Amino acid sequence: MFWTVYTIISILILLISFIYLFFKNKYSYFEDQGIPHIKPKFPLGNLQGIGSKFHLSDITRQVYEKFKHEAKIVGFYNFVQPIYLVTDIETVKVITVKDFNNFVNRGFFVNEENEPLSGHLFALEDDRWRFLRNKLSPVFTSGKLKLMFHTISKLGDKFITKVEEKSKISSFDLKDAASRYTVDIISTVAFGMESNTLNYEHQELIDVFSEFNGPPDSRKMFTFFFMMAFPKLAKALKLRQFSKKVSDFFTNVVGGNIKYREDNDDNRSDFLNMLIQLKNKGSIDGEISTESKKLTLNEVLAQAILFFLAGSDTSSSAICFTLTELAFNQDVQDKLRLEIMEKIKNTNWELTYENLHEMNYLNQIINETLRMYTQGVMVLRKAKEDFQVPDSNIVIKKGSSVWIPTLAFHFDDRFWENPTKFDPERFTQEEIAKRPSFCYFPFGEGPRNCIGMRFGLVNAKFGVASIIKNFKVTPDARMKHPIVMNPKVPHLEPKDGFWLNFEKI
Template sequence: MFLQIILNLGLVLVGVATVAYMLIHRQYTYWERKGIPFIRPESYLGTYADAVSKKKPLCDVVSELYVKFRGKKFGGVWELFSPRLFLVDPDMVKDIMIKNFDSWSNRGLTSNPEVDPLSQHIAMLDGKMWKVVRTKLTPTFTSARLKSMHYLVLECAKNLEKYLDAVVRKNEPIEAREVGAKYTTDVIGSCVFGIQMNSLNDEDAAFRKMGKRLGGGSGYWSRFVHLLQGSSPWLFHKLKLSLTPPDVEEFFLRITREAFEYREKNNVQRHDFVDLLRKLKNTDQKLGKDDVVFDDKLLAAQAFVFFGAGFETSATTIGYILHELAVHQDIQDRLRKELREMKAANNGEITFDGLQGMKYLDMVLQETLRKHPIVPQLERVSVRPYELPGTNVVLPVGSKCIIPIYALHHDPEFWPNPSKFDPERFSEEGKAKQTPYTFMPFSIGPRTCIGSRFAEQQTKVGILTMLDKFKIILCEKSQNPLKYRNGAGVFLMPERGFWIKMIPLGADDK
């Protein structure tokens, strides 16, 4: 009897293993059966194995795949067992991101709002829900609204200046991204939540703690959850997994609710993001049978993503800019000269209109985002059958594609000597020579980053505040050239941080 049970169990296990092998084999022959050029995975981790196992940075893996597919419009790769269409030709990028956006409108980021309410934010939403939320949030980032919030950014910049005055006196190396993160946390806190964060003066400031918690998701469990979300969304959904730590969820739900209650009770208006969310909450948003109810959880999720994405990406961009300015003193001097001219024309202030007129500052920012794109690749998911151009191959609904931003930004065919930091690429003459759809630091098309202009605003003000009083130089802890951190993280990060020194400007420099 016992032997029979063991035999039956063995047969079941063999059957399960056989079925699993057949399913995996079918997945790994997907592109071959479609007649699409592909790069066969060398392990069960898929084509991205070296990034998943943290042997290489994601940007290096993306670039290697891009080079292998050179001369083709697209190719087939895998994330774990899940096939992905890898775009190579800029015209294909245009076709999917713009021309046929209605067929590729989803990002396919599965969430479980019932256990993770903060995951129902604009970056994760798809379909009608995304369209409604995007439409309602767009007024936050008009020029008029950004201009009305500029005084809040300047208040945080003045606190940054005071903080740096004290730090620089110590004559010690400074980790630029950490300083940038304290500043951008304060800006986001003021403009999004209407709260004075005080991250620059208080190491234990609550929002800075939350920021570090969000940026610390590199443990094995966190990596597994994110990997499962991308490669096996059905299992991620079935297991009801959450992307947000419980304490982070409780914190953001609470502060958003408290911000609403305080402003309602005291009739406070600041013309910021919270005011817009309050308006949505107090307005009945009826849209036929597909109603979208802007309850506290949905609204808190939007505030949450602007905090998480806003402080992290801008702080990292500040780090990359300061590193490049420290390496290229001539560019730093030219930028400071432009700053002096702008302030002289605006009563010594960094005005909103003056900021918009700083063309060289914008060139420096865009070249930084070209050389160091914070997000090295994008993904899209099809919502309609899609016929690959030049073939009779039709990809079914639910197909996934990859847009290799980092590789396109570093293709010498489009960007000669791509490793060189050269802001002139974004002069009027330089932009006229650019190949369309080879530069997309904030994505392109209808799903371009909704907060990109605000991100640029706070980044530029932060950089100018530093340049106004300090010279940026490399130090003994600087890594030059920068090397990127291994792994498949969402953001492109340096291996050893952004270490610099700041020196007070002398009378001749001012």
């Protein structure tokens, strides 16, 4: 008996000592290299309070602000994973552009053997990424987007009708209608599925979308950071980017539509059609391709799901945050309405692809929204080799992750006067010329930036312009300003929704 108790106590002491030494060793990483950092705490490192009290962007911004005058790069612990957090614009340029080849990867969790749909452009690495980026770039040219504009415009009319119906009853949270609008756009162009979720059809699509994007759940947040910090363990545990339900749904719907189109020779001008061409011929009609290799069916499915997930929430959030700021800034809203009316008077009061691009003030407004509320709160990169940061004694070690905290740069008073103020005048050509480059990057930077930027901007601009053309937007009493963000999700989302009033003009 004595020996059993003695053995258990000894094992416990050994185990605790091992855990203590393991964490002590891990948490001395930046100390040993003389890189400034905030002392990490067991077991989350510097993620204390994430998902409950703080959003990731608040936590990284605190560290950034504390050290931005003394170092180009500071240390940050994601659990025990050491992260190099960038605080200097020259270093942003070096990592995303000048030395891109050393930072081509994001270090995002991918496990194609166990989960083929995880092999999408956002997660893939090195030559697999280069191959796909080359193949997919022609999908997003402005000529191709112009062909898809009629879908955006047709669905925009339904969006306005829905907003009008709802506003007759009371004020409402715009996010649901805006999400359905962008889900309908992307499902039409990326899957060939006319989902009509705005009119409450195909609820299963909204269900899978919600499963991925919400409802807020801090467990999902932890899994996400865990997969980034421990990719090998995550692979061994067969963790997945998408649940089985989400994967099965997309495989069936998109796979079915591909088969239907192939069997019926159905050639529409949309993303899915171009993906099918890449699968069957290795190139898109009218585009020259230096690489003849074709895409596999799984590769096509993975990209379609990525377009859907990367494209719908980002665009609908841009619409909602912009309209909320316009509700609180009536002078800006009035000025925008005047611009819209002026630009559409010669096109029978219709918004067109061309006149949307002539609306400079609208462009300034969307840019300012994306400064304050970009969905890509962090640009992620991973070092392939040891990298000496120019003009410093810092070496980023091979295999380490680098985080560029977008919102910290977007609110840095070294570049923006009164950064918490919504002020579209910051984006006139004169003001842009006064600022240094690489302090504003809502779509990321360099060759690995957002491939869907143009498409996202057209969606957001069309959504905002069609609402402002038709309604005066004011805030409901429930709408808090400054907007309080939900700490439980990795992107930006208000804690209590976008409560707005819409008065028909």
